[in-house]
Amino acid sequence: MPPPSFVSFLFAQTEPIPAPVHWRPDSFGMAVFSVVIFTLVGILMSVLGFKIWDRITPGNLEEEICRKQNIAAAILGAAIILGTAIVVAAAMLG
Numbered sequence: 001m002p003p004p005s006f007v008s009f010l011f012a013q014t015e016p017i018p019a020p021v022h023w024r025p026d027s028f029g030m031a032v033f034s035v036v037i038f039t040l041v042g043i044l045m046s047v048l049g050f051k052i053w054d055r056i057t058p059g060n061l062e063e064e065i066c067r068k069q070n071i072a073a074a075i076l077g078a079a080i081i082l083g084t085a086i087v088v089a090a091a092m093l094g
Contacts, residue, residue, distance in 0.1 A: 042088045049084030050077060 025031040054061040064073035 038092055041092075042085060045088045046081045046084045050080050053080045 025034055061073055061077055064070040065077055
């Protein structure tokens with residue numbers, strides 16, 4: 001018996017993927033609460049992303065922005081925060 005091909009192996013091992021569960025607020029209060037929580041998580045993750053980037057790259061990006069008022073470093077910091085915010089928003093939307 002010949003070995004199965006790679007493609008048939010891929011299709012033979014698949015299982016049905018369950019439908020994603022979407023959470024929707026039931027009331028105005030729950031909607032406001034979810035917005036506040038998602039906002040706090042987004043801000044926290046954006047700051048954490050900036051701090052991690054600052055830690056793993058040479059130099060001190062925060063010092064370049066605040067003390068030396070380096071515009072290029074500020075643009076880089078803004079790009080880092082926006083990139084992190086896009087990833088967090090995509091994760092929250094599902």
